[in-house]
Amino acid sequence: xxxxxxxxxxxxxxxxxxxxxxxxxxxxxxxxxxxxxxxxxxxxxxxxxxxxxxxxxxxxxxxxxxxxxxxxxxxxxxxxxxxxxxxxxxxxxxxxxxxxxxxxxxxxxxxxxxxxxxxxxxxxxxxxxxxxxxxxxxxxxxxxxxxxxxxxxxxxxxxxxxxxxxxxxxxxxxxxxxxxxxxxxxxxxxxxxxxxxxxxxxxxxxxxxxxxxxxxxxxxxxxxxxxxxxxxxxxxxxxxxxxxxxxxxxxxxxxxxxxxxxxxxxxxxxxxxxxxxxxxxxxxxxxxxxxxxxxxxxxxxxxxxxxx
Ligand code: KMH
Ligand code: ZN
Numbered sequence: 001x002x003x004x005x006x007x008x009x010x011x012x013x014x015x016x017x018x019x020x021x022x023x024x025x026x027x028x029x030x031x032x033x034x035x036x037x038x039x040x041x042x043x044x045x046x047x048x049x050x051x052x053x054x055x056x057x058x059x060x061x062x063x064x065x066x067x068x069x070x071x072x073x074x075x076x077x078x079x080x081x082x083x084x085x086x087x088x089x090x091x092x093x094x095x096x097x098x099x100x101x102x103x104x105x106x107x108x109x110x111x112x113x114x115x116x117x118x119x120x121x122x123x124x125x126x127x128x129x130x131x132x133x134x135x136x137x138x139x140x141x142x143x144x145x146x147x148x149x150x151x152x153x154x155x156x157x158x159x160x161x162x163x164x165x166x167x168x169x170x171x172x173x174x175x176x177x178x179x180x181x182x183x184x185x186x187x188x189x190x191x192x193x194x195x196x197x198x199x200x201x202x203x204x205x206x207x208x209x210x211x212x213x214x215x216x217x218x219x220x221x222x223x224x225x226x227x228x229x230x231x232x233x234x235x236x237x238x239x240x241x242x243x244x245x246x247x248x249x250x251x252x253x254x255x256x257x258x259x260x261x262x263x264x265x266x267x268x269x270x271x272x273x274x275x276x277x278x279x280x281x282x283x284x285x286x287x288x289x290x291x292x293x294x295x296x297x298x299x300x301x302x303x304x305x306x307x308x
């Protein structure tokens with residue numbers, strides 16, 4: 001049985017409370033859903049934070065501190081903190097928590113991209129909180145900014161933290177950006193490349209693109225110098241991560257990327273998505289990697305060296 005690393009991105013900063021009752025928003029909901037996702041088989045938990053009062057995305061380390069220790073004490077999953085935060089944040093705001101807690105992993109977005117999610121708001125008749133509507137419908141004017149200087153700033157800030165990056169690549173050019181930083185000697189293998197499909201503004205969720213991104217990665221990096229994973233937005237999530245697993249890749253699920261468990265049905269929780277992909281993987285003869293196995297596959301520093 002070959003091992004597949006399941007990541008679960010439990011809340012993100014794209015979906016908002018009005019879009020699903022299953023979306024964890026408060027520190028307790030985020031902690032509980034993270035632990036349940038780990039118990040369901042997720043080896044890596046990718047985390048954002050939200051204002052407990054109204055679910056608005058925040059980069060505040062003080063809010064992360066309301067759930068990180070609890071997750072750490074209740075499960076052994078690898079904690080992966082976002083440095084992407086929300087598109088509306090500055091790169092300093094986005095980086096604050098990772099810089100403070102020095103997690104085993106954090107995301108690193110490998111290039112700028114238009115990042116629109118107004119379509120997710122189309123079906124909402126009544127918004128629960130005043131901030132949601134403008135935030136979602138205003139995304140037709142968002143550029144998710146990740147200049148070379150921004151990326152270098154994050155690399156420099158995290159240089160001595162021993163943190164491994166989840167390199168999020170929204171298009172093929174982002175793979176070349178990653179190669180650029182490798183060539184500058186700023187990154188050590190193994191790299192963890194998270195290929196992102198189906199974001200409006202990024203590469204589309206067509207299987208030819210998945211093959212193309214994988215072929216490009218193989219062209220740019222030695223095969224044994226990287227582990228790759230796939231996430232896909234919305235309705236593309238399960239078909240795409242299934243295809244990735246068939247190709248020998250790892251997978252990311254979670255309500256950050258899709259609110260659904262199947263076409264037209266909202267997922268009740270993150271764990272439900274983890275259980276679904278775990279069943280699919282089992283049918284293919286794959287088992288989820290444990291957190292310990294994921295640490296070995298990715299060369300992680302160990303949970304005892306984080307400052308949570
Ligand atoms: N929420 C978007 C800005 C990351 O975690 O680094 C994409 C994102 C990436 O969440
Ligand atoms: Zn994220």
